[in-house]
Amino acid sequence: MDLTIVEYPDKRLREESKEVVTFDHKLHQLLDAMYPLMNNTNGIGLAAIQVAHPIRALILNIPDEEGNQPDENLLEIINPVVIETRGETTYQEGCLSVPQFYEDIKRHEFIKINYQDRFGNTKILEAEDLLAIAIQHEMDHLEGILFIDKLSYTRRKKFEKEYKKLQKERKAKK
């Protein structure tokens, strides 16, 4: 399966992703193709909508203390639902769909979710720190929300200006 990352300001990122109802070979093929793409682009999280498949599926691989991302740590999260949140934390986020831009974003420090794995089995996950932040970032994608939407009016303006400039530079290189 040939996948490419959809980049802001592409409108396809604004769709609401649909619930996954069939846990078949096609879903597995998509997840299997998303993982190498995320690895090759230095990602730690990727939602299906970012590769033009607006379904409620996302993958995560949070680096360990040594910065390694072994395959065993890959998390595949389908149809997630938040059941609990606690606390507040700030982290400088980025997004594969908003290349080369990073900004501090406020999130919950702890999150508990209910989700399904690739076979449709229901699971519960409690997460804190970077994993909790990543889950919230990726779950926003399912609603068509990007981290830049959380910036103040002034910061967003600054972002739009910087991003346009970066886009021009990137186009010139391609």
Ligand code: QAP
């Ligand atoms: C979401 O983000 C996230 O701009 C995953 O040039 C971000 O994997 C979760 C990336 C922060 C938690 C904290 C971004 C790679 C990767 C770029 C990513 C880039 C290359 C972003």
Ligand code: CO
């Ligand atoms: Co993102």
